[in-house]
Amino acid sequence: MKSLITIFSIIISLSTYSQLSNTMFGLARTTNPAAVYLATMNPATGVATNVGQTSVSSSINLTGAALNPYSNKFCFFGDNGLKSIDLTTGQITNTATINNPNGVGYFDLFRFNTSDSLMYGLSRRNITNPQSGVVTGAMYLATIDATTGTISEISPTSVGQGFAYSGSAIDPHQMVFYFSTGAQLVGLDMYNGGIFSNPTLSFPNGGQNFDNFTYSCADTSLYGLVRTNYYSQVYDPILMITTQVFDSAAVHLGKVNPMTGAVTKVGNQSIGVQSFSLNGSSTIDPINMIYYFISGSMNGIAIYGVSLQTGLVVSQAPISNAGALYFDMMRIQSDCYESQPTRLESSASIEEPLLNTANVLVYPNPFLDQLTISSETELQKIELYQANGLLLFVKDLSDKTFSIETSELKNGIYFLQITTSKGKEIVKILK
Secondary structure: OHHHHHHHHHHHHHHHHOOOOOOEEEEEEEEOOEEEEEEEEEOOOOEEEEOOOOOOEOOOOOOEEEEEOOOOEEEEEEOOEEEEEEOOOOOEEEEEOOEOOOOOEEEEEEEEEOOOOEEEEEEEEEEEOOOOOOEEEEEEEEEEOOOOOEEEEOOOOOOOOOOOOOOEEEEOOOOEEEEEOOOEEEEEEOOOOOEEEOOEOEOOOOOOEEEEEEEEOOOOEEEEEEEEEEEEEEEEOOOOEEEEEEEEEEEEEEEEOOOOOEEEEOOOOOOOOOOOOOOOOEEEEOOOOEEEEEEEEOOEEEEEEEEOOOOOEEEEEEOEOOOOEEEEEEEEOOOOOOOOOOOOOOOOOOOOOOOOOOOEEEEOOOOOOEEEEEEEEEEEEEEEEEOOOOEEEEEEEEEEEEEEEOOOOOOOEEEEEEEEOOEEEEEEEEO
């Protein structure tokens, strides 16, 4: 049943993409003078167009960015706090100072989760042992309020002490936040902050690193760049030793199985670059199934588009804009738009959806302003849950037909737990 749920969710996600702009947003930086602008990017031409004429910061922190397609805001850490930028005007709407009630620290690798409209990241701080005075690093999955800067830690205990600059990803269907330690891909349960998965990365068909990974709602996969380094053996006649010297590198588009850690290449042809910008400089176009990243070389900075299906380069363009330019923290507005969880919270009182075997009829489905439940046997209780397991409505009754007013419900996936004289049925419904 899980595979059916996933397929159903993909269909929902793809059908909603057409409702939203497929625009790529990011941060355009000039160095002389130092300035940062919210900008849109045409990946086919490499032309970055500033949104608004006013710089919103003089610097950026490359440890995270979030695009909220519902409020039309782009969030990043600038020179004096967490900034919210309006996607239409390019102007600052809010600047917040980090406030962690548990101690002074940092908030890294954050992204926006479209299935619950929260910003998730890693709360990183130091903990001092009051007896020994020893200071150790601690890290927790957390959310942050973009308006107040308040951090809410979810993990009950530390999930690690650090991370690699390989990026981060949110799977809004399974409700898992991913980051890498370099050797391992760590998945954190977004319901409780605990370890969901923690496999060691392996490369069955070659490679040493998996970087710039991001989640694709179009096919529910984690994509990134597989880097393979090559070295030459150099003999030093004075020291009489042989050492390895970096010679070249090959980069392929790859995907990872987050449960096993196995990284495989998409296609056999190298992308043709040896270097790329790390940590957040990648995004996925869910409509055209293209992975984008930024590569820098002696010839300048360019944006590459790579097919998720073939691993071949489908576009390549040098980035252009007024002044010396970098383009960072790319996000496509329609990616994962209106996605819904398919894995329920383990503490929720409902189970995975079951097949309807007690002749319970729920209509219409999809529904709008009203939902009707009818049964051949007597209805005893109706419970309506959000996809994350939150109970919204409960009604005890003794009838064969019942209707629920649903005009106030937001669009998304819900579950009805229906108790009849023959037992319980769970039906998935969609608004």
